[in-house]
Amino acid sequence: MRSLYMRRRRFDAFVRALCWGAAALGLTALGLILFTLFWNGLAGLTPQVFTQMTPPPGASEGGLLNAIVGSLIMTGLGVALGAPLGMLAGTYLAEYGRFEKLSSVVRFINDILLSAPSIIIGLFVYGAVVVPMGGFSGLAGALALAVLVIPVVVRTTEDMLRLVPNPLREAASALGLPRSLVIRRVAYRAARTGIVTGVLLATARVAGETAPLLFTSLSNQFWNVDLTQSMANLPVTINNFVQSPYEYWRQLAWTGALVITLAVLSLNIIARVLGAERTGK
């Protein structure tokens, strides 16, 4: 008996040690990534990063202004296009068609689009927008991001609306409110924080996306806010600078990566704080 017990204890200790090891290894690797990012990124974080255009090859001066502005425009437009559509679709799934056969199909397809490779979305928008329009453009980039935003928002909106207690809807209906007003005036208000959280998470997700922009908006060295032209953006600029032989470009790539990561992380944190407040209530 005793030896059996000892054997179980020993095996348990062994597995525990493995789990501790895995946690240490995993957290170290991930911590190391953040450390390198901050170390290298902070080294080049000067005001001129935010005030000057991306430099030509070989230059030792310049910033990321046009890329940052381009990224803001495309991300903003992508979310502005994708979020309302996603919210409406999520509303249908949660409110009107909750038990329809069709809804379960839409839900399933949406979940697949949610994790479909983003480079495929890039190819899709290339074929559907860039080719007919005759060239790379900021608009195509924004549309690619919108296609990525939609599934995220559909999912979170549906989940959040489902959390709204039915008696609220019943009470509103009993007062004679038409269905659409029950949804807009009652359900949306009850689920507001959750829906906003979803939109923030979707923004965080597309803000750092590179693959779908590679051949939709491309990127360039110039100041451009014309949506029909190729538009500079941070991720593709980083992509181009990383693989270059110029020291200054590589430095800018690290700085740009730090800027993106900080933006994405703060969006995520805001979303989480909002979400926590909601559940805390």
Add this chain to the structure above:
Amino acid sequence: MTSTLDGAPPAVQFVDRAQALGAFKVSDATFYWLTRASAMLVLLILGGIIVTLAVGAWPAIQEFGPQFLWTQRWAPQLEPQPILGALGPIYGTLVTSAIAMAIAVPIGLGVAIFLTELCPPSLRQTFGGAIELLAGVPSIIYGMWGFFVLAPFLADTVQPALIRTFEGVPVLGDVFAGPPSYLSLFNASVVLAIMILPFITAISRDVFQTVPPMLKESAYGLGCTTWEVVRNVVIPYTRAGVLGGVMLALGRALGETMAVTFIIGNSFRITGSMFSPGTTISAAIASEFAEAGGVHQSALILLGLLLFFITFIVLACARLMLARLERNAGA
């Protein structure tokens, strides 16, 4: 029935009421159709993706036919006719994903078990939150880090060690054959593994937390060790969910672009060695698409279509398994 608070004559109010109800009806119907159309849009996007890719890939399908799948040669500049085959990228995609999963799944599950069972409760929230945040870091960051930091480290220390260890061993000797390289399938797999690690951990942690505490407590009460509780209670209860999460991670690894493009070397040749450069479907598209034209571009779109089908199947399986878990949790 109708209150006349403002004291307006009933007849006038009746007209107003009819108007108001009519307006309600219109806005009600509009809103309904708006939401319904948006829901249809999701299906439309899927249809659009398939049709657009199929149309773009058609010239390549006509040119190469099914042979495309098992041709290794990739010669877009060849005169008079380019020869293009998907075998190299398909091989690279499957191999890098397989190695990445082999590294990341055990470690990820270990970390998830650590977070749910072993970690001091005061630190659980912090670590769990940190892991979830890391799952949101854009993949290009992992790619950059792999290119500048990890690849030199692997090529200078890990690869030579592996080569020395397995030298002369029949099969493994060829798999881990030198020379060490900055750009290789192995390096790309390790970066992929690190990238999907927080993802696997976050999902498995969520899934492990669905186990009712009472089940675990009963097992502990019977004298089970932590490992026995995990092995006999937690894992059987969450099997479908864990598998679903792993498949989601696989879907991610298969389609990942930016984490691998920098360090895979973009070579279409298949050598048996893990330390030689290779390519994946997404890396090939990312590095060649912008400069490609004609049948070359069409072939890249066909590669994209193949990738979409592969990931579609993997993700569909993942979702079905996760749905089964939800049904269990609901019952």
